[in-house]
Amino acid sequence: xxxxxxxxxxxxxxxxxxxxxxxxxxxxGLRTPVSPAFVLLxxxxxxxxxxxxxxxxxxxxxxxxxxxxxxxxxxxxxISPYWLVTHPTLTWQDDATRGVGTSLARTxxxxxxxxxxxxxxxxITGLALGLRAAPFSGRLSDSTKAQxxxxxxxxxxESKLLSALIADRQQALIHALRRELxxxxxxxxxxxxxxRFNTANARIARLQMGTPEFKAAVDSTDRMxxxxxxxxxxxxxxxxxxxxxxxxxxxxDSAHLARWGAxxxxxxxxxxxxxxxxxxxxxxxVDTASDAVDxxxxxxxxxxxxxxxxxxxxxxxxxxxxxxxxxxFAALVDFELQKGLWITxxxxxxxxxxxxxxxxxxxxxxxxxxxxxxxIPVH
Amino acid sequence: xxxxxxISKTEFYQVKPNTPVLLSVTIxxxxxxGTAVTLNGQLVGSGDDIKxxxxxxxxxxxxxxxxxxxxxxxxxxxxxxHTSVTYALREGKQPRDxxxxxxxxxxxxxxxxxxxxxxx
Numbered sequence: 001x002x003x004x005x006x007x008x009x010x011x012x013x014x015x016x017x018x019x020x021x022x023x024x025x026x027x028x029g030l031r032t033p034v035s036p037a038f039v040l041l042x043x044x045x046x047x048x049x050x051x052x053x054x055x056x057x058x059x060x061x062x063x064x065x066x067x068x069x070x071x072x073x074x075x076x077x078x079i080s081p082y083w084l085v086t087h088p089t090l091t092w093q094d095d096a097t098r099g100v101g102t103s104l105a106r107t108x109x110x111x112x113x114x115x116x117x118x119x120x121x122x123x124i125t126g127l128a129l130g131l132r133a134a135p136f137s138g139r140l141s142d143s144t145k146a147q148x149x150x151x152x153x154x155x156x157x158e159s160k161l162l163s164a165l166i167a168d169r170q171q172a173l174i175h176a177l178r179r180e181l182x183x184x185x186x187x188x189x190x191x192x193x194x195x196r197f198n199t200a201n202a203r204i205a206r207l208q209m210g211t212p213e214f215k216a217a218v219d220s221t222d223r224m225x226x227x228x229x230x231x232x233x234x235x236x237x238x239x240x241x242x243x244x245x246x247x248x249x250x251x252x253d254s255a256h257l258a259r260w261g262a263x264x265x266x267x268x269x270x271x272x273x274x275x276x277x278x279x280x281x282x283x284x285x286v287d288t289a290s291d292a293v294d295x296x297x298x299x300x301x302x303x304x305x306x307x308x309x310x311x312x313x314x315x316x317x318x319x320x321x322x323x324x325x326x327x328x329f330a331a332l333v334d335f336e337l338q339k340g341l342w343i344t345x346x347x348x349x350x351x352x353x354x355x356x357x358x359x360x361x362x363x364x365x366x367x368x369x370x371x372x373x374x375x376i377p378v379h
Numbered sequence: 380x381x382x383x384x385x386i387s388k389t390e391f392y393q394v395k396p397n398t399p400v401l402l403s404v405t406i407x408x409x410x411x412x413g414t415a416v417t418l419n420g421q422l423v424g425s426g427d428d429i430k431x432x433x434x435x436x437x438x439x440x441x442x443x444x445x446x447x448x449x450x451x452x453x454x455x456x457x458x459x460x461h462t463s464v465t466y467a468l469r470e471g472k473q474p475r476d477x478x479x480x481x482x483x484x485x486x487x488x489x490x491x492x493x494x495x496x497x498x499x
Contacts, residue, residue, distance in 0.1 A: 052460050052482050080458055086480045088407035088463035092455070093428075095409045106458065148411050148455065152427025155451045156413025160425050162491065163415040163449040171420040174445050174495065177389075198387035201493055205385050205449075209491070218489075221453075230455060 027311045027330075030278040030294050032265040035078055035111035036130025036242030040259050043115050045076030054084050073125075077112045081105075092148055096140040107134040111242070123249055126258070130242030138232035138269065147228055154221040161217055165208040166201075173200055233269040246286075259284045274300045283318070291318045307334040315351065326351040330360055342366045383451075383489035384481050392496045393472040394442060399435035400470045400498075404450060407463035408480070412452035414464075419444050431469070441498045450492040454483050462490040471498075 033039045035048070051057040060077060082105045098106065111130040118124030177197045184190050208214060241262040247255035260283055267276040276298045283291040296313035308331075315326045330348030337343055343365055350358040394400055406412040406427070416424040416432060418441075424432040435441045452462040463480035481490050 083456075083459035083461070086408055086461045086463050088465050088478045088480060089405060090407055090409050091405060092409050092411055149427070151411050151453065151455070152413050154413070155411065155453055156415065156425050156427055159413050159415040159449045159451045159491075160422065162451070163417055163422065163447065166449075167417065167420045167447075170447060170495075171445075174447075174497070178443070178497070194389045197389055197495075201387040201389075201495070202385045205387070205491060205493055206382075209383065209385070222487075225453075228455060230457060 027278070027296055027298055027313060030263075030280045030296050030313065031276070032132060032238040032240045032263040032278075033130075034132065035076075035109070035113075036132055036240045036261065036263070037111035037113045037128035037244070038076060038130075040130065040242045040244040040261055041113050041115055041126045041128040042117070043076070043113060045113070048076045048078050050078050050080075051084065057084065073114060074116070075112065075114045079110045079112075081108060081110065092140070096145065098137055098139075100135050103137045104133050104135055107137050107238075108132070117246065118248070125247045125249075126244060127247070127255075128242060128244035128259075130240060132238065132240035134236060134238040136235050136237040138234035138236045141231045141233045144229075144231045147225070148230075151221070151225050151228065154224065158214075158217050158221065161214060162205060162208060165211065165214065166204050169204050170201060173197060173204070233271075236265075236267045236269070238265045239263065256285065258286055272301060272303060274302070276300075278313075288319045289317070289322055291322070292316060293318060305336045308332070309334075337365075340367055383491050384483055385491045385493065386479060386481050387493040387495070388477070388479055389495040389497065390475075390477055392446075392468050392475060392498055394498050395470070395472060396442065397438050397440050398470060399433050399437065399439060400441060400446075400468055401431045402429065402434055402446065402448075403431055403467040403469075404429040404448065405465040405467070406450070406452055407465060407478075408459055408461040409456040410452050410462050411455050412450055412462075412464065414448055414450040417447045417449075420447070444498045446496040446498065448492070448494040448496075450494070452490045452492070454486055454488050454490075457486065460484070460486065460488065464492045464494070466494050466496075468496065 038045060049060050051060050057079060095106070109132045111132070112128070114125065114127045116123060117126040174197075177193060180193050181190060184193060209218075239262075241260075243260040244258050245255050246258040262281045264279040265276065268274060278294070278296040278298075280294040281292075292315050294313060294315050296311065298309060298311040300307060300309040302308075310331045311329070313328045315328075317323055317325075328349065328351045330346055333345040335343050343363070346360055346362045348360040350360060352358055392400070402416060402424075404414045404416075411427065413427045414425060414429055415422060416429065416434070418434055423434055434446060435444075448466060450464050452464065454460055454462060460483050461480060462483060463478060465476055465478040467476045468474065477494065479492055479494070483490055
């Protein structure tokens with residue numbers, strides 16, 4: 001079982017009006033989070049438990065709660081209910097496009113976290129639950145489909161090679177099994193013979209998979225598809241919501257709703273032009289002055305070596321006597337000097353225009369050799 | 380990259396005398412894979428999307444033959460490490476589907492399925 005290390009992130013809990021001159025993170029901070037529970041609790045767990053099966057989930061819960069005798073401590077758990085069980089009839093071709101129902105089912109995640117938020121003299125146990133789903137999750141891009149087909153061809157070649165490497169010994173095993181089965185009269189003995197055959201067959205395959213010839217084929221495939229990313233494009237709509245409770249001293253009676261929020265991210269990703277619209281609502285019973293609604297929009301034009309984008313965000317505080325509405329604007333230019341080396345320019349104004357440092361004017365260099373430089377809606 | 384998970388399964392399938400059978404292979408769980416199919420050790424088909432592959436020539440008696448399928452599945456589904464393969468045999472005495480699944484230990488891992496069908 002993976003251990004959990006929780007890091008408190010000051011930025012997550014900072015007042016919403018905090019300045020940020022970094023355009024990308026400032027806007028991306030409004031987007032639908034992967035795990036709303038972690039955001040609301042203000043933690044960035046370095047390890048998140050993602051159980052693959054119902055048995056894994058049950059084991060996680062039992063271990064973390066000491067068999068239901070205590071509140072689990074320092075838990076960061078994310079569950080995709082649909083993917084907890086196997087789906088043998090779902091091919092990637094079937095998943096290339098999705099209806100609303102299938103999209104909701106396949107993208108729904110539930111996040112749960114607990115953390116110690118107080119001090120040693122005033123301990124506060126935090127507990128949060130979040131839900132995230134995408135009613136629209138686009139369609140598989142043509143380039144991804146082409147890559148998956150090429151991968152399928154390579155895996156077919158690997159299978160043909162392995163099949164050829166084991167053919168003679170496998171046929172000898174099959175003949176031996178056939179002979180043995182003619183002498184067997186009970187189902188139990190037959191099952192035992194098949195079990196022995198399967199063990200020997202798998203052992204032969206493992207031996208051949210260790211040969212330089214086969215390893216070279218596998219390494220070649222892995223090199224070719226090291227950066228394979230399954231990209232979905234088209235219209236994407238993601239929604240998330242969650243709530244966090246705080247229990248001073250870990251006492252159940254003292255538990256109260258501390259923070260809650262909701263997010264909507266809508267976007268369209270085309271071959272060159274994309275847009276993202278974000279809407280975030282955050283509220284807290286501890287500090288109502290920072291209760292706010294954020295709206296934002298980002299437009300992006302990207303080609304192979306450069307990208308131009310503009311983003312604007314508007315923030316309104318919901319409490320009486322709160323600061324006036326704020327807005328922020330930034331234009332970004334990204335240019336790839338050479339593979340993986342980007343020069344980035346950001347220009348605009350931050351939320352509080354009168355504050356020193358609110359003018360955004362930055363030029364920098366960034367290295368990004370893996371993945372996409374420009375992240376657009378949801379993949 | 381961790382070693383591939385290898386699973387071997389053996390099944391019996393009753394054929395009709397002097398009649399070929401049809402084989403389809405479905406890679407499930409939103410993953411990608413490829414299969415090589417042999418009849419008595421000889422390659423008779425391959426691909427990542429095998430649908431109704433005819434095994435045996437017209438009039439060929441397949442009794443006492445064996446079909447071996449070697450399927451390599453690579454985990455490309457970011458949401459799950461489950462892999463599964465369904466082998467569907469048709470045109471025998473009864474249509475049969477044989478489904479196997481295994482979970483790879485980490486994203487990008489491989490699962491190798493060795494499915495043997497003893498024909499009778």
